[in-house]
Amino acid sequence: MPPNTAHNARGVQIASYLLMAAALLLVMERGLLPGLLCACLGFLVTRWLAPRLARLRRKLPGSKGASRAGQIAAATLVILAPLLLMALALSHSRSYIVSAPAQYRELLDFMARTVLELRLKLPPDIATQLPEGAADIQRSIASYLAAKSGALATAGRAWLGGLLHAYVGLLIGALAAVRQPGLARRPLAQALSQRIRLLGEAFRQIVAAQFWIAAFNTALTALFLLVLLPLWKLELPYTPALITLTFLAGLIPIVGNLLCNVVITIVGLSVSPMAALACLGFLVLIHKAEYVINAKVVGRRTHMGVWELLAVMFTAEAVFGPAGLVAAPLMYAYLKKELQATHLV
Template sequence: AAWLPQGDDSAIRAGLVEWLRTHALEIRQYSGNAGRAVLHFIIGLIIGSFIALREASPQQTLAPLASALCERVNRLSDAFHRVVFAQVRISALNALLTGVYLFVVLPAFGVQLPFTKTMIVVTFLVGLLPVIGNLISNSVIVIISLSHSLQVAAGSLAFLVVIHKLEYFVNARIIGEQIKARAWELLIAMLVMEAAFGLQGVIAAPIIYAYIKKELSDRELI
């Protein structure tokens, strides 16, 4: 690509350092957004755990308002559980595709990257985080590919971008099966939530949509 620095490895490294220095503010901003998204997800997991523990405790008679609130919380908890189980399947699919790329595609071109098994494990673990997990695993793979050569890094980036875009449709289908929604419904919900709330909206879209659909279904409105 024309924007990449030309020359030997030292020139490329100098160019990358200069690029990082120039875009330090943007990188800091993206890192902050990613950190907040991970923090919100962890807080959501903690809240979900509290709800699960509450459901395991003996039931007691509640006033009408408390009963209505608990009913909504239970529906939200059910949506959360369904999306989490779907995310495990999605993460396994991500790890499988990454393994195919690292163990089949790259070796076919005579490229052997280090830490391949570690990258697959990392892909599965961080893949449990919706959306942001893909960004983390993709960044790790591209950085390690960069240690081999700039061409391999560019190839890895192109492959991962294509796979990531295709997975939007696969993920929508997998999550849709869990929350009883069609893939196109979930894709629209994700697009709307992304436009309204950004990255956090994409992460929360399946849970919010599953809750809303369950609420409307129980009221026989849909």
């Protein structure tokens, strides 16, 4: 390869890396992470559905252009399905969806009161064994929870804004998946396409796997809260909010599960120490099963250790806040793919 050509190719690669890094930083700084995740999800789901719908189309008479028809049908389904689900949800549980931030604020206030009443909830012989400094720790935890509940009072607009960004991202991903191939791409467009392809692979391996793990956790937690506990004459308050929190927090590897454990156990303590022990024991069993799934589904595909993931997540949280916890596994998996593609790791 001539020196000038090699120099130009290297410049194009560097430009594509810088543009991709700038785009990801913009996504994090401007709170567009839900849109990015849903764009990736819309793209992958549309690409997965298109050939299957095309096969169905070929079985019908007049199957000319079945491949393109399958792509259009897949994109239409991905775009309309959230609207239909939202309409169905609003018709059956409108009050819960609209008042979700207020319900979580009430949940945090409830947890704060439970922490302050810890000595009253425990049996007398155990409560007397708590050190005097435990009261100060209880007050500190309660103050922190109360502060967070106050922040949720103004979260309604952010809640709706996140839903809008997520749907627009889904729309973009579905349309990008069925776009017609245009003219021959120039070198920079080809390099950017490679960056986006690697990001899509990282999303498929990390976020998609974590989605199914979160769904698995949520199903078992819902079974425990709605079926098993009532059989033992124990019912926890804020059960719908706890189930929703289990799914949303389950999308965050490791840390999200710990958060769910703490919240559900504290709410269980508000009922009785036995309920708290039952919640803790059941959640430990769930997450033991999840470790096996994580090791097989996520760890084997991405070659990421738990210590790597924790270090990246806590660093990203310190820089970008809670969104950094969600984005860290995806961004780190993408970075490793770029390094592997250049044979640096």
